[in-house]
Amino acid sequence: MEEDTGGISRRTFLGRSIAAIGALIAAVVGGAGFGYFISPVLRGEGQDEWIDVGAASSFPPGVPTQVEFTHRQREAWVTTERKNSAWILTMDGKNFTVYDPHCTHLGCPYRWNSQTHEFECPCHGGVFSVTGKVLAGPPPRPLDHYPVKVADGRILVQVSALRAAALKAKDSKAQA
């Protein structure tokens, strides 16, 4: 026998109460899960990170030095690691230029020639000065370089910023 509680039966009241509690639990759990999945996007992960490429004191002035480092990039929920390298140049031990290691013609890795004091690209004869200026061959622009800063005696670079700028330049060239 069902008890009438002001217009609705006890069974109906209990059913609705259980449904309401279930909906509340689903909202809390679902909200937390949604927050977990959306948080990397809200935090802006995947944006540029400063990468430590070495002690500022370890680079002799006037001589480009190649360094290798791991570039870790987080895009939302996926983290990728990529081996990367760069050429570091300082003339005074205080200010640093960090070159992308790829030729600005078609992206071949270039090398430093300590005899001629020039960067040389083996693919099509591109030649760059120590400051990255094009001296010969088909490269259309000077060497690209990464944003760099020195903090606590360490050299920090932003690799993604250069890649983004290069892609943007490529896009605008393609649209022109």
Ligand code: FES
């Ligand atoms: S890729 Fe370097 S000169 Fe062509």
